[in-house]
Amino acid sequence: MQTAYLDHPGMRVALENGTIVLRAPDGLRLGTLPSKNLERLILQGDILCSTGAIRHLLEQGSSILCLSPRRSHAVAHLQGGLHANAQIRLQQYRGYHDTVFRVRLAKRIVFAKLQAQQRHIEEWLRRERIRRRALVQAQEACTQSLDSLASAASIDAVMGIEGRTAHAYFQALFTQVPPAVSSEVRSRRPPRDPINVLLSLGYTLAHHEAVTAAYALGLDPYIGFLHEIAVGRESLGCDLTEFLRQLVDTFVVLWWTHRSRPKTGQF
Template sequence: MKKIKNTLYVFTEDAYLTLDGENVVAKVGNDALGRFPLHTLEGISLFSYAGASPALMGACCERGIRLTFFSPSGRYLADARGACTGNVLLKKAQFRASENERFSLAVARNCILDKVYNSRWVLERAIRDHGLRMDVDAMRAASARLFDSVEVVRECDSLDSLRGIEGDAAQVYYSVFDQMILRNKDDFHFAGRSRRPPRDRVNAMLSLFYSALARDCASALLGVGLDPSVGFMHVDRPGRDSLALDCMEELRPIFVDRFVLTVINNRVVSADDFDIRETGEVRLTDDARKKLFKAWQDRKRETLMHPFVKEKIPRGLVPNVQAQLLAKFLRGDLDAYPPFLWK
């Protein structure tokens, strides 16, 4: 079983990363901010416009270390990827499947079924644990509608219909998301998703960690020899990891949404951890991002029981296991893609 290593997050806006022997060195000008052995890392996320040296990018590609570039505000920019690897027959099977709507629907339907299922259980868990502190009637009504959506997804017969069902279910889910924010409601009120740019503190965290989850899914897909850019539900576009976006759908509620709710309700973050720009964009401060990514990394090390493989694994390996299961389905070793049903 693959083991989780560390992910290095660099938030200094003018930091430049270089290679020195078997170490990555973060510098500002001629001053070294830190030195980190490559063999301890599984990924590097750089929130800086300064970038990284070609030597470091090459070393990361050779060692399978995911090097991802973000803007200082947290917007995804690019990845450093090496030569194409993996079984060419698996990639050809993936490409054929992506052009076959019936096959694409079989994968996408399970991803969205799982997303709706997991979204419902986020609501049900909140009702069970904190029912006295929220509008239970509204929560139960939303849960019932999501339950009905699961059945509709099962019967869906086209990708366009599936996208519509997923959009409607997301609206239902987000309509009661604010109910699950139990502390600091004035500072962390949620009125709905706003993306580019995020317009409130909750959306700033959701957007940032959805991006982090998408990068984890893309890395997992590359690791099993699949192309993250060729998806089944999300339309292929240059520069977009459509398959990673497909695969992250089922994990968003239980990995990102519950994480964001936890750091708010446990007062890990406060209003002072955010900057509000003149444009209306809300952005986490550098110190707040460091704090939250440490908590994110700690969360990835927690173990859970995988419902399909029936083994306890770290949370952070769930994208890797799901990528392996998808590859098995594409090879014909499984009759269907097994979604990650959380409860």
């Protein structure tokens, strides 16, 4: 399955004789999209997409994610072929109102996240020879958090443990990228440096995948277990994204350190 990412201002996406065609603002044909093998279409900025193209992609099982022009913030998520079994969602709602079940599931989510962070830190420690202090501190924070998690009895306590570890973890992550492209502090809205831009974009795309998976399974992406319900927030999507964050972190670190680096002016 493939992903198409379109961000050229004024680009047009239309359905012509059963084919998804891309055109420049002046009408020049730029190419086509393989809709049968397209898993997701990501549109950022001022892209003109016809309703015919949208309908065709959704019927083919593709998902569509629309991002804001500058901050890569998700503003719309389109998904076709939604699950028709409402009993699944009713069971999800029962689980949300069961405090014991919800806390147990929230602890499992954070436990998996902390373990993944710990594995990353241990790997970074093996190859880092200079900036080790932040890594050692993050390792200790993860160990303490994993120990504390067992006795956590509420969602607030679980979230507090996760939050306390996050700062130390990002301090460790920033030791793995050049100081020139990182402020060594996690910044979000807006991200203030290239590394934070890449992390935010990666987490946004991971969240899209999580929401798509929730819809496909017949779950309500707005009803989470670790993350509280909030207007406009797909809380279950946030829960599921926790399992994907370390994949994003790995990609950002490896891509920046081992491949051709983009120019900082591009951010």
